[in-house]
Amino acid sequence: MKKNNINVEDISDPSIQMAVIEPENLMPLPYPYDTPDAQPPLKKLTDDQKERYESDLDGFLALKLPKPETKEEEDRLVGQFLEGLKKLLSRENNWTFLMPLMMSLEYCAKCQTCNDACPVYIASGKEEIYRPTYRAEVLRRIVNKYLKRGGRTFAKFTGNEIDLNWKTVARLAELSYRCTLCRRCAQTCPIGVDNGLINHELRKIFSQEMGIAAEELHEKGSVLQLKTGSSTGMNKPAFMDIIEFLEEEIEEKTGKKIKIPIDKKGADILLIHNAGEFLSWPENPSAFAIIFEEAGINWTLSSEIAGYDAVNYGVWYDDAQLARVAVQHAKIAKNLGVKKIVVGECGHAHKALIVVADRVLNGDLNIPRESCLPILEDIVVNEKIKLDPQKNNFPVTLHDPCNIVRLMGIVEPQRKILRKIAPLFREMSPHGVQNYCCGGGGGFAIMPSLNIPDWRSAVSGRMKFKQILDAFQDEIDPNIRKMICAPCSNCKGAIRDLLDYYDAWEKTGIAYTGLVDLIVNAMVDIDGPFIEWPDEM
């Protein structure tokens, strides 16, 4: 049963469905999606799935938490959660984020200012449980009531009324996977409280203490990456085959004979791509190879385990996995003797390796690391390759990946490039550090299970889709080809799924690509176009 006017305490109530997401209640979209029949339906769970998994949060499943069979099992899981929470607030177990967490838990004034900054909350039609403050408040109350002295006695007066039962824990777990970790909320907080961080820490309790994480992030993500070499499952021989394929494709498409350097000792740069690029968008690593060779850069790729996959899913849910992948990347760079690691077009890999893991990689593992964007800016703006912007003579807008822009402050290099190579470039609104997430942040881009892809396209990516439509509203005619430039692999995947979900190519003529793809497309000494539009594939 769906209850109206959901309160914080309701998270413990086993008799209710906390939210029901229906297309007609979502934030309206602009033309041509401004009518009810233009809204794609949302996939519902089957009765069997509802029977097996904890699904009464909002009817979507990111975690597929099985229902405990006995009360004893429920109590054991609740006990584990509480134990994890204690560790989360302890110095030795959580030095990684203790200070930010403690301050964010302690000083929230509950003014709700952050709510309007959250694309999930707004796009959902202001669903109560998606408020950035909702899950933070649940956690705060559990801490105050169950872990602080006198917490239970004064719970009502201090506003810490909550029951910690299995429903609370199960729903909190699922709810921690309804935030894209874009951290727009923290930007608008007058105190500096970071509800995105609280969500991140919540995921850590489940992963690090209870062994509960989204399968695509853990078993099929960071674990697989450290075991086989890539979260895609691609092993070294497969990688080498793909490199050979790329070299052939480059020659066929551009006439350029390029030998992609692999495991080159003493190269200046170790370039690490999101391995998803090799499989889904091989033109992206090809474009990097063309640009770097043309600019005379001494670079290499790696064929070592995780060396050809920059992803680091640990940044979304688990500090140990974050550290392990980062250490592996650094070890490879150290063994190759490169001067620096450059991260390709992958936002979360940027943030994980360059910034978050900065305080994990000490001593000889502290290899300098930087984004690919400043180097590309240097190549393009200083005309180290010859470019003809007229080859990109179609409307282009830029998506700002949260991890690269808001969370790293890399804002202008990509714009300087686009101003140079795309004469019809226009900004989304808002953009730069105030951008909206693609909807795939926090791991959603790589979570294809059950009905989460529908939730991503209809809810978490809705604001981005609105932004895209608004940016091209003056030329929305599907006969006018338009391009979204998304310099991030996961954003690109989320945008690809958004465009598919809304049938956007057919209805609006909007396609997507990466930044290097547009650069190569503008290169003078390449005859044909490098990018391919959906109707040419």
Next chain:
Amino acid sequence: MCSISWVQILSYVTFVICVVGIASKVIKIYGLPIHLRWELYPIPHEKDFRYGGSYLEEVDWWKKPRKKNFLNFVKFLFIEILFVRVLYHNNRKMWYLSFPLHFGLYLVIVWLGLLFLAAVLLALGLSTEHVLILFLQGIATVLGVVGFILAAVGCVGLIIRRATAKQLQGYSAPIDYFNLVFILTVVASGFFVWLGDSRFLTIREYLTSLITFSYAGPLGSAITLHIILFSLFAIYLPFTHMSHAFMKFFLWDKVLFEDEPNLKGGSVESRVTTVLNYKQTWSAPHMHAGGTWSETASKGVDNEEK
């Protein structure tokens, strides 16, 4: 007769508890271990604060001298703390109430500071008719009255808003109303002192007595009530979430604006070495509880469980 009154003793105790309370909070923050970087742009000390840019926009950023614009940081803090600019831009309805409350309280602090300064000067021998004393007294009176009124307006407004705005009701506890009512009684009692003493001379004389450790003399009921309420509030404040008023500095400085890179041989490096040697006891199988974080990070390829 006792040389000082119980009200004066309360004031001294208040001062000590308030200072110790605030200091312990600050010391606690400084005592916490270094954390992983979690900065959020725009960061005011970065040279491209205008659009939210950072030093990571440069090729080989680690080879270049770190440029931090301290002035911009101070300017940001000054405007933010004084005018709550982020709230102004993101939640105007709340700002109309929150700003008067906070600004009013800041004026009350300045009022107290100016009266304290006048009391110090008097204790040092200046005459009550000295131009400096008259000046301080005049400014303090204006600021104090305006501060009391603004803070009271803010309190009443916020009480009404918390009780009536749907998005605030479910998140407002009895203690939130209690805090606002508490502040209201403090500033209202201050206002009543002014109604009976239009230049706050009694407050100044009371402060002089505190400085000189001399008997304050018989105090009227209005001033006594104000001193008691003010003292209780000052004792209470550091131990509540209302301390965000000053603790928010650390949320910015130590978390959101903390983008100090870990350079070889730098101060960050040694602090990181310390925390990497902490032992972790997380229970999930892949965590391999009992090892140091350094060991945990190294258990990568070969030791991962299926």
